[in-house]
Amino acid sequence: MDAVISPNARHADASDVNIERTQKKRRSLGRRITLLMLLPSTLWFLLLLVMPLMIILVFSFGERSAVGGYAGGLTLANYLNLGSRAAAFSNTLVLAPLGTLVCLLAAYPLAYFLAVKTGKNRSLLLTLVIVPFWTSFLIRTYAWIFILSGKGIPALLASVGLDDVRLINTPYAVLIGIVYGYLPLMVFPIYVSLEKLDKRLLEASADLGASAFESLRRITLPLAAPGIITGVMLVFILLMGEFLIPAVLGGGKVFFVGNALVDLFLQSRNWPFGSALAMTLVTIMLLIIGVYLKLVARYGGKPGEGAL
Amino acid sequence: MWLRTYSTSLYLFLYLPIALIMLFSFNAGRSGLAFECCSVQWFGRAFSNPFIMEALGHSALIASCSAVLATLFGTLAVFGLQRAGGKVRMLFDALTYCAIIIPGIVIGISTLIAFISLFDLINPLLAQVIPGIPRLNMGFFTVVAAHSLFTMALVMVIVRSRVESLDKALQEASADLYAPPLETFWRVTLPQITPAIMAGFLLAFTFSFDDFIIAFFVAGPETTLPIYIFSSIRRGVTPEINAVSTVIIGASLALLFTSRYLQNRRSGASHA
Known part of the structure; x- marks a missing residue:
């Protein structure tokens, strides 16, 4: 100009x-x-x-040099070799969406409770949900070793006659760790959306003879939608790159792509293959988020304000 | 009614593990997983363990430095963007969301490789120009850099949403009353966004202090507290680690409640 x-x-x-x-x-x-x-x-x-x-x-298109690390090159070999880590991908692609879903189902009633049923002590109750989120993720995760390993829940179950229940180092342990770790992150955006809910709407809908389910479907859920969309995205994104929970509670038996990446970069030092794995992970994640947002937009939803 | 019961049990679910760690840190026995009442010896041991104290120091220093950088760079960028054109803003939006959306583990890996490649390139050159100079290596600065990238993006999102919700009328009023732009910024705009900047700083600090995965890749020989805790629980949970965790939980609780107290006093209303 x-x-x-x-x-x-x-x-x-x-x-x-x-x-x-x-x-x-x-x-x-x-x-x-x-x-x-x-x-x-x-x-x-x-x-x-x-x-x-x-x-x-x-x-990711290069070759591994003899001492580990990277040697130049232009090859698709790393990508073609991805099948050798198929287990990591299938674990991630099953447990990340499943974990997100369980998180959502567990978080929604609590968010609703906080937004609609609490009065004076709402601020305190809300803080109590956030507190765990502000304490170390690693510490909160390893706490479950106490509960899930032999002397915890399995010992309790054994005392009522259920012997030989193994929890630690199973997919269930990882799933519990996921729900525990990411619950606050799911509760909060849903709460923010529901907070705007005018309680009189629910009363009006009940007065007009709507069942509780009808009110949920026609009033509460549409209002909560932006928060649900945001919460699901936040949790899913974080779960796709998860390393700690499977490492601590999965004991090397239940591993995510993240665990494969740590192995490839820090132990076996196969950088090119690791890079291909990382690029694939990011691509899959972006694809899923893209499709998810498209679907959401088709039904007229849009993500709500950020959490935290 | 069932909703209240459900919520109560969810709170139990959220706090049971934390309570267990705290309880087990007062263990009189040596085992991490069996409890005998009661002793504070493990707190003493933890505080006299040089490795733990060193890791704690590193973590605190890294978190402070990266949070300061992130807050400074992020806030500057938000105000710079207010003055910049639409294309620049879109570019920054894209970069910010990239930094937030890409998994921490990928950020960790890629910065690790980038730093190693960069250092391999620079170190021979440096050695030629200034003989005897110590080689650049992974450590304190690489962790600070990698943390501050992600937290800068967080600060930008938080501060920007506050800046955009500001009432423009106040700034116009100030200009109408012949305040120079800088004074308007200093006396009208800045006081309104200080809470957002502080929130950004706290979030950045907490993220960096808690982060395991990025530091795991880029810390090189440097040990941060999460790295120390991770490697010790691999060898088995000890009461000493529980004691350290209890202290950290206590400290973050104190920090959280202080910040909420300050925030409530400032605005007179509850902000979550």
Whole structure:
């Protein structure tokens, strides 16, 4: 825009030119300040996000060098070899959606309770849901070792005659860990949506003879939809990259793609194959989210405000 | 009625594991999984364990540095974007969502490889220019950098939503009363968004302090507290680790309630 000099400017007298000059100077100073403000974040994004992702994209087509690490090359071998980690993918693709679903089913009644049935102590109850989220994820996860290992629930069950129940290092343990870890993240956005619910709507619907189920379907659920959409997306995204829960509660028997990645990068040092695995994970995740958002949009929903 | 019962049992579900850790940290016996009442010896042991204290120090320092960077860069970017054109904003939106949506484990892996490749490139050059200079390596700075990328995106989202919900009339009023732009910013805009900036900082700090997976990849020989805890529970849960966890849980509770107290006092209403 600065380069365009209006035809009048050429004929303008000296004072006009001066004004235009100072304006131009001010504008370019303003622009420089804007650039300066955006510089650190741009640098960070380029150096720590764009460049690293480009590098693993390139690596995923490369070959493993003899000592581990990366040797140049252009091959699809890594992608063709993905089948050797099929178990990790199938575990992730079963347990991540299932975990999200169980989280949703467990969280919805609590969010509804918080939004509709609580009065004065709502703020406290809400804080109590958030508190676990602010304490270390790792600590909260390993706490389940106490409960699920031999001296916990299995011992209790044995005392009522159910012997030999194994929980730790099974998919059930991982599922419990998932629900426990991500429940607050699901409750919160749903609560935020339901908070706006006008209770009189429910009363009116009951007065008009609607059953509880009808009210749920026609009033509460549509209102909760944005929160549900957000919660499901947040939990699902985090679950797709999960490593800790299967590592701590799955004991190497139930492993996610995340666990395969740790193995490939830190133990067997097969970077190109690991890169291909990572790229595939991200692609699958983006595809699922894309389809999910399309479906949601088709039914007229849209994600609500962020949680946290 | 059943709703209340259900909610109560869900609260039990949420707090039972935390309560167990706290209980077991007062164990008088040596086993991590069997309880004998009661002793505080493990707290003493934890605090005199140099590895734990070193890891705690690293974690605190990393979390502080990365949260400061993230808050600074993120807030600057939000205000820069207010002045920038639509295309720049869209680009930044895309980058921000990328940083948030891409799993932490992939961020960890890719920054690990990027740093190693970069250092392999730079180290020989550096050694030629300044002989005897220590080699660049994975450690404190790489963790801070990787954490601050993700948390910067978080800060940007939080601060931006606050900035966009600001009442423009106040700024216009200030300008009408002949306040220069900088003064309007300092006395009108900034006080209104300070809570969002503080919330962003706290979230960034907590994320960095708790993060295991990114640090696991990029920390190199550096040990953070989550890395220490992870590697010790692999060898078996000890009362010492439970004691450390109890202290951390207590500290984060104190932090959370303080911040809520401050927030409530400031706005007079409850914000979650």
